[in-house]
Structures are given as C-alpha cells and as structure tokens.
Amino acid sequence: MASPTLSDVAQAAGVSYATADRVVNKRGNVAEKSIRKVRDAMAALGYVRNVAAANLSRGRVYRLAFLIPLGPNAFFNRIRDHLKITAERLQTEQIRVEIIEVAAFGVEDMQAGLTALLEQDFDGVAIVGLKSTALEQPLAALRQKGVAIVGLVSDLPIDYRSAYIGIDNRVAGRTAARLIGMAHGGGKGLVQTFAGALAAHDHAERLAGFQEVITADFPKIALLNPLMTKDAAAVVQSQASAALAQHPDLTAVYNVGAGNSGLIAALTLAPRKPFCVVHELVPHTRKAVEAGHIDIVIDQRPDVEINRAFSVLRALIDEQGVPRMPELVPTIYLRDNLPGAPFPETMKDKTK
Incomplete structure (x- = not known):
C-alpha cells in the first residue's frame, strides 16, 4: 500500500x-x-512528513555553531580538524558551520559567547559545557528562540539542552581507577590526580568516578588531593615535578584533562616512574605510550562525537527528536594495541 x-x-x-x-x-x-x-x-x-523534500523545496540552510575551548589543547585541535573536514563535506547538504572559540574553563567568556549567539541566526549549537548557573539564562533564551542545543564532550546543565554527546565521564573515571587498582595487585599505593578545573563537567565527573572506585574497592591505595592545572602543560609539569619530589613513594598518577605534554616531561625526568593513566590519544601521548612513560590512554573517539553532533542537531532542527544511538564507549589503548603501530621487537615472533 x-x-x-x-x-x-x-x-x-x-x-x-x-x-x-x-x-x-x-x-x-x-x-x-x-x-x-x-x-x-x-x-x-x-502521514510522515518528508523532511528532506520540504527542506529542498524551501532551499533551507542549516546554520550550526560549535563553541570550543580556545588554546593549544591537542584534543580540541583534533575536534577542530574533524569539524572543518566534516563541515566542508556537508556544504553540499546545505549545512553551514561556524567554530566559535571561548576561553578554556572561562564561565564569563562562555556566558558572553552564548549571549552573542542570541544576536545571530543559528539553528543549532553544540557546546563544550561548564557547570555554572550563570549559563542558565543565556541557554534558556537560546532555547526560547528555537535554537537546538547539545552538550559536547562535557555536558551542560541538563534542563537547558536537548542531548549530551560524549562518553560517560564518571564511568571513564571509574575505569581509570579500576586499571590503577589492578596494577597495584592488591598492595598499598599513593596516587596523585590532576584536573583542569572542576567547573568542567567531564573533569568533575571523572574525578568523582575515580575516587568512588578507589575508596570502595582498593582501600590500601591512598589518594592525594587533586591538583588543578587549567590544562596548561607548563602548570602540569611544574605540579607533577613537585608531587614526584615531595612523594618519592608515589605509585600512580592520573590526569583527567589535558596538558599531558607537561606530565610526560616530568615523568621523563623522574628517577622512578609511577603507573600513569591519561585521556586522549594524540601524537605526544602516543609517543609517550610507545616510550613507556604513559601506561594507558583512554580515548573518547572525538571523530565519532562530531559526526553524532551533526546528526543530532539536524534531527532536532527538523523536529524529529533525538535519534537513538548506541552508547559511545571509549577505547583503552596500551603499547600493544595502538592503531597502526607495529609490535615492538621484543614481541615479534622469533620462530620465523
């Protein structure tokens, strides 16, 4: 029929x-x-409305904005690169993209950026979120204007967005804790954690998940107070070097954010390297895993997140609701499963 x-x-x-x-x-x-x-x-x-046909007949153009933290963060450089590639490809589908950079962890700058969006004609925005009531008013005003809003990588206040696109950061922190706990083999330990700022949902949730698991399942492991770094490599290096000098019995470090080039520099000079878990596979963390300075990288696959952001924003703009998608599960990388990396000489089959 x-x-x-x-x-x-x-x-x-x-x-x-x-x-x-x-x-x-x-x-x-x-x-x-x-x-x-x-x-x-x-x-x-x-009857089901043919959105594609309706948009074609009206010559509709989707105008999307992505609010991304400003700075030399290698992970967000990956985000920007994939955004630019995807946006260029989607131009033939009448999608126009603007990348708007805001100060990392800057609530006031984010507030100003959101307020400025009200004066422009965007259909949807994806925002690397922060935790602050100061963002609620401009977010509410954007929604009132009919703008589709999604949180990207780090969530926004839940009542002011239609979807969150990213990994479960509490689970990511719990995973890091489980890996570090297993590395201790039931023995004692002392762990130093680092975070950019607790205003970022992803950083706060990773730390909370990490602390939950260590406290509940690995009581012999002691946790030092987390050190705040603003994800600045120089700050990470300085604080990591000081922690390593002050606590020669440090057994593990976990950085929930960025600035890992600074952590790598500190670990390279340390007389004894603690077990190390970080986030995001970028060139310098990959080299550090290959060199043995970092043990595990938890990567959230930002290319997938960006692709999903486009799909979800488009569906919301077309009033189709949030499409059902499988849970985004991060990838755990060790020296042995780095993508495209050959086995080290010690692991090659010597029978051939």
Missing part, C-alpha cells in the same frame, strides 16, 4: 493543499480549526 501523500491529508481534512502544506511545514497564517483538522488527518492516515 502506498504511503499517504500531502494531497491525501488535505482531502481527508477538507482543506486546500496549500493550507495542509502550511500546517505540515509550520508556515503559519492558518486558523486553529484548520490546524486541528490537518493534524487529525495526519494521525488518522499515518
């Missing part, structure tokens, strides 16, 4: 095709009585 057409809807509702089209595509200037008739006919016939 053929799918019902808009003509079928108009006939069933007893209205003109033009009136049915205005109702279906929300063009306005239709009496409430006619709107009810058309919607009842759509429900009775099982």
